Amino acid sequence: MAAPTTTAAPHQPAPARPAGARKIGRRAAGGIGPLGLGVATLWLSLIVLLPLAAVIVKSFDNGIGGFIDAIDAPAARAALLVTLSVSAVVALVNVVMGTLIAWVLVRDDFPGKSIVNALIDLPFALPTIVASIVLLSLYGPESPIGVHLNATRPALVIALLFVTLPFVVRSVQPVLIELDKEVEEAAASLGASNGLILRKIILPTLAPAILSGAGLAFTRAIGEYGSVVLIGGGIPRETEVASQYIQKQIEIDRFVNGAAVSVALLAIAFSVLFVLRIIGSRTARREEAAR
Amino acid sequence: MPAFDWFTNRRRIAAGAATALALGTVLAACGGASDDTSGSADSESSAGAVKLSLVGYAVPKPGFDKIIPAFQKTAAGKGITFTQSYGASGDQSRKVEAGLDTDIVNFSVEPDITRLVKAGIVADDWNADEHKGLPFGSVVTIVTRAGNPKGIKDWDDLLKPGVEVVTPNPFSSGSAKWNLLAPYAVKSDGGKDPAAGIAYIKKLVGEHVKSQPKSGREATETFLQGTGDALLTYENEALFIERDGEKVEHVTPPGTFKIENPVAVTKTTKHAGAANAFKDFLYSDEGQTLWAQAGFRPVNEAILAKFAKDFPAPQKLWTIADLGGWADVDAKLFDADNGSIAKVYDEATS
Amino acid sequence: MIVSRLSRISLRTVALAYLGILVAVPIGLILARTFGDGFAAFWDQITTPAAISALSLSLLIVAIVVPVNVVFGVVTALALVRGRFRGRGIVQAIVDLPFAVSPIVVGVSLILLWGSSGWFGFLEDSGIKVIFALPGMVLATIFVTLPFVVREVEPVLHEIGEEQEQAAATLGASRWQTFWRITLPAIRWGLTYGVVLTIARSLGEFGAVIMVSSGIAGESQTLTLLVHSRYIDDHNTFGAYAASTLLMVLAIVALLLMTVLDRRRETE
Numbered sequence: 001m002a003a004p005t006t007t008a009a010p011h012q013p014a015p016a017r018p019a020g021a022r023k024i025g026r027r028a029a030g031g032i033g034p035l036g037l038g039v040a041t042l043w044l045s046l047i048v049l050l051p052l053a054a055v056i057v058k059s060f061d062n063g064i065g066g067f068i069d070a071i072d073a074p075a076a077r078a079a080l081l082v083t084l085s086v087s088a089v090v091a092l093v094n095v096v097m098g099t100l101i102a103w104v105l106v107r108d109d110f111p112g113k114s115i116v117n118a119l120i121d122l123p124f125a126l127p128t129i130v131a132s133i134v135l136l137s138l139y140g141p142e143s144p145i146g147v148h149l150n151a152t153r154p155a156l157v158i159a160l161l162f163v164t165l166p167f168v169v170r171s172v173q174p175v176l177i178e179l180d181k182e183v184e185e186a187a188a189s190l191g192a193s194n195g196l197i198l199r200k201i202i203l204p205t206l207a208p209a210i211l212s213g214a215g216l217a218f219t220r221a222i223g224e225y226g227s228v229v230l231i232g233g234g235i236p237r238e239t240e241v242a243s244q245y246i247q248k249q250i251e252i253d254r255f256v257n258g259a260a261v262s263v264a265l266l267a268i269a270f271s272v273l274f275v276l277r278i279i280g281s282r283t284a285r286r287e288e289a290a291r
Numbered sequence: 292m293p294a295f296d297w298f299t300n301r302r303r304i305a306a307g308a309a310t311a312l313a314l315g316t317v318l319a320a321c322g323g324a325s326d327d328t329s330g331s332a333d334s335e336s337s338a339g340a341v342k343l344s345l346v347g348y349a350v351p352k353p354g355f356d357k358i359i360p361a362f363q364k365t366a367a368g369k370g371i372t373f374t375q376s377y378g379a380s381g382d383q384s385r386k387v388e389a390g391l392d393t394d395i396v397n398f399s400v401e402p403d404i405t406r407l408v409k410a411g412i413v414a415d416d417w418n419a420d421e422h423k424g425l426p427f428g429s430v431v432t433i434v435t436r437a438g439n440p441k442g443i444k445d446w447d448d449l450l451k452p453g454v455e456v457v458t459p460n461p462f463s464s465g466s467a468k469w470n471l472l473a474p475y476a477v478k479s480d481g482g483k484d485p486a487a488g489i490a491y492i493k494k495l496v497g498e499h500v501k502s503q504p505k506s507g508r509e510a511t512e513t514f515l516q517g518t519g520d521a522l523l524t525y526e527n528e529a530l531f532i533e534r535d536g537e538k539v540e541h542v543t544p545p546g547t548f549k550i551e552n553p554v555a556v557t558k559t560t561k562h563a564g565a566a567n568a569f570k571d572f573l574y575s576d577e578g579q580t581l582w583a584q585a586g587f588r589p590v591n592e593a594i595l596a597k598f599a600k601d602f603p604a605p606q607k608l609w610t611i612a613d614l615g616g617w618a619d620v621d622a623k624l625f626d627a628d629n630g631s632i633a634k635v636y637d638e639a640t641s
Numbered sequence: 642m643i644v645s646r647l648s649r650i651s652l653r654t655v656a657l658a659y660l661g662i663l664v665a666v667p668i669g670l671i672l673a674r675t676f677g678d679g680f681a682a683f684w685d686q687i688t689t690p691a692a693i694s695a696l697s698l699s700l701l702i703v704a705i706v707v708p709v710n711v712v713f714g715v716v717t718a719l720a721l722v723r724g725r726f727r728g729r730g731i732v733q734a735i736v737d738l739p740f741a742v743s744p745i746v747v748g749v750s751l752i753l754l755w756g757s758s759g760w761f762g763f764l765e766d767s768g769i770k771v772i773f774a775l776p777g778m779v780l781a782t783i784f785v786t787l788p789f790v791v792r793e794v795e796p797v798l799h800e801i802g803e804e805q806e807q808a809a810a811t812l813g814a815s816r817w818q819t820f821w822r823i824t825l826p827a828i829r830w831g832l833t834y835g836v837v838l839t840i841a842r843s844l845g846e847f848g849a850v851i852m853v854s855s856g857i858a859g860e861s862q863t864l865t866l867l868v869h870s871r872y873i874d875d876h877n878t879f880g881a882y883a884a885s886t887l888l889m890v891l892a893i894v895a896l897l898l899m900t901v902l903d904r905r906r907e908t909e
Contacts, residue, residue, distance in 0.1 A: 033816075036719060040716050043713045043716070043717065047784055050754055051750030051784070052750055054759065055749060100652060100656055101660065107644070108653050110653060118896060122892065122893070122896060125845070125892040125893075125896045126845065127844065127846070127847055127888050128744075128845065128848065129885075133671070133868060133885045134670075137667065137674060138670050165663065165664065194644070223743025226744065226847035226848050230872065242743075243744070243746075246743075246746065250852070262745075262746040265743055266741070266746065269741035270741060273737070277734075
C-alpha cells in the first residue's frame, strides 16, 4: 500500500536503455518542454510557495525581536512544548506498536487478516474531526465505560495515536516483506538466538523504515488540529497545542504572533523531513552500492 | 484482463466531469439553511425570493429558532428566507469587518457594533431609536452541577479554594466581558473603587480560571463536558441547557449585571426594507413574547412581568450606564493593550 | 527467526488489542450510537437542508479540486521525471511540502495572502472574494491535496521509461498524440489511485477550511464543518454523530477503492 509513502528512496529507476535511443530529441518523446515546466513552476508557486512566503514575511513584521517575543510568550512556549512532548511520545509509541503490528501483518496469519490490514489505513482516510468525535464518544463525558479523559494530555496522545497509526506500519511492511529470510535462517542454523537475530539482522534492516515512518508520524502530529480540537479541551499551558494557539491568535487579529508560531512549526517539520531525506538517500545509495 | 479504456474515450471523461460539476452545482443551489429535522419553513429558496443573512453572537440561536418562523408567518416576512451564522461575538464582528457580507448583525456587546460603525458597515444612528437598538437581554448568572455540590451562591464563593470557574476569553467573546463586568461592578461598587474590582478579577482569573473557550457557547460545552465547578454565562444560556435536560442548575448572585444585546441592520444590505421589518418584529409584542419564551429577558416591561417566574429580579442590578457606558468601559478595561482587565487576563493566561 | 507459537499468539493478541481499543471500539461505538435509534433517525439528520447543502458543497469542492489536480499534477510529474533542469530536488521537496504543513497554517497562509489585508487584498476591493467564499475553500483544499497525484504518477513514469514514447515520436506522432495514446494509459492506475486519495482528503479537510470559510449553515459549511458546528454550536450531539457516520461511510468507500486499485496496480 503506497498511500502514506515515505520520503525515502524513490522507486527503482528504469532499466538501462541503448545509447542510440537517447539521440532522438526528447522534445518529441512525449516529454514536457519548457512550457510544461513553466506551468508546473507557476502552479507550485501560486498554490504552495506564495502563501507560505506570506506567512514567513508576516512573522518578521516586527523584526527578529518581535519574532522571538512572539514565540517566547509564555502561552506560545507552553503550546509548543505541549505539542512537541506529546508528539514525541506518540512517535515513540508508534515505533514500538507500529513495528509490532507490521510484524504481525507480515509474518503471522489468521482469519480476518486482510480486514485488519485494510483497517490500518482507515485513520488516513477518515476526516480528522470525525476522529475527534469518535474518540470523544468513547473517552469523553458520555463514555459508556466511565473513562473521562477529555481535556487531558492522555486524550491528546490517544487522538494523535489514532491519526498517525498508518505511518510506521505502512513504512515497515514493505521492508519486512522484502526481508530475505535466508539470512535469518542461516543465522538460526548457526545457532544464533532469536534475540541476536532480531538485534543484529532484522532491526538494522528495518531501522531506516521505522525512522522514516516515525518522522512522518511526528511531523503529522505536531501540526494536527481537527482530531484534538474537541477532545483536547484547549486549556492553555496544559492541553493547548500549537495549532490551536495559532488559530486563536489569528482570530483576535494578532497576525504576527500567529505567523511566528506557524513559522516555528514549519521549521521543526522541515528539519525533521530534511533529516529523513538524508537518511533515505544514504540508504538508497547503500543499497545501490550493495548491488 | 479486459482493457480499461475509459481514459481513451475523451467524450466519456468530459461527460463524467460535467455531470459531477452539474450535480454539485444543482445540489448546492437547492440547499437551504435550516438544520431542523422537522422541516422548517425556509427549506426551499426559490429564485427571486429575499434571502436575509444574519450574523449573530454565540448563544441567540434558540431565540431566533422561534422568531424566524413566526416572522415568516407575518405579512412582512412572507417568502423571506434566512441564513444564520453564530459564533464568538468579537470573532463574528471581525469577520464582518473583514468582508463577510450580511444584512443583520446581533452581537453580545455594543463595541462589536461600534467596530462596524467605524468601518462604515453600520450606520451611526443604529441606536437612535427609543430602545437604543437593544431588543432583548439577560443577566449574568452562575451555573453549577445539579445539587450545587460546592455551595456556590455568590461571587466570593467562586474564590473558595479548589473551585474551578469556566468563562470564555474576553478577546474573542462578548459573554466573557459581561461575566467579568458583573463581579467587577459588585466589588468596585459601580466603579467607585476600581482597585478592589481589579483585585477580585485578578484572583478569579489567576487562580480559578484554566480553560479558554472562545465563546459563550463553547464555554457551555466545556462545562458540560466535565471541566470546572462553575460556569459564568448568560441567564438565557443557563435556561437553554436546563430545558435541554442537562444536569445543571443556575443561581443568580444578589448583585449581578444587566446584559443588553444589540441588533443592527447593515448599510451594505440589499434588502433594507425586509431587514428593517425583521428588526422591528423583534420589538413587537409577538417578538418580545417569543424572546421571553426562549429564555431571553425582553425589554417590553409588561411582557417581562408576565414571565417573572423565569426572570427573578436580582437585588442589585448593575448596568453598563453605571460604569460610564461602553466606549469608556471598553477603553479602560478591555482594550487589548491598555485595558486593566485585559492586562490581568494576559498576565494570567498568555 | 523461529518464533515460538506462544510468542506469535501473544504478539498477535497485543497487536489486535491495540488496534481494537484504538480504532475498532470507538468506531463501533459511534455506529452503535448513530443507528441505535433506527435508520430513520439517522436519515432525518443527514437530510436536513443544511446537511444536504453541506454534502453538495463538499462534492462541489471535490468536483473542482480533482480535475485541477489531475491536470497540474500530471504536468508536474512529467516535469519532474522527463524534464531536464537543475534543482529537481527542490521541486520534489516543494511538492512534498503540504505534508509538512499544519492545516491551520495553511488557513493562516491563505488569509495572509488573499485576505482583505493580505498581499492580494486588492482583489477584494474589485469584488473578487477569496477568503470567506468558495475560492478560499477550494485553494485550501488544493493546497493539502497537491502531492497525491504527483507522487502516485511519478514512480509509474519512472518505471515505464521513455522508450515507447520515443518510438511513437519516430513514427511521427505529435506530442499530444503520444501523451494521450501512450503516456496516459500507462499511468492510469497510478493516476486513479492519486485521484481517490485526493477525493478522500478533500472530503475530510477541516482545519484549513474552518479558517477560510464563513461557516454559514446552508451556505458555506462543508460536511466536516457541519459536524463541528452541530457538536459545538447547536449542541446537537446525535446530529454530529450522524454526519460523522456519513463521512465515515465515504471514507470506507475510498478505502475499498484504494485496496482494489492497489491490487490492480500490482497485477498490471
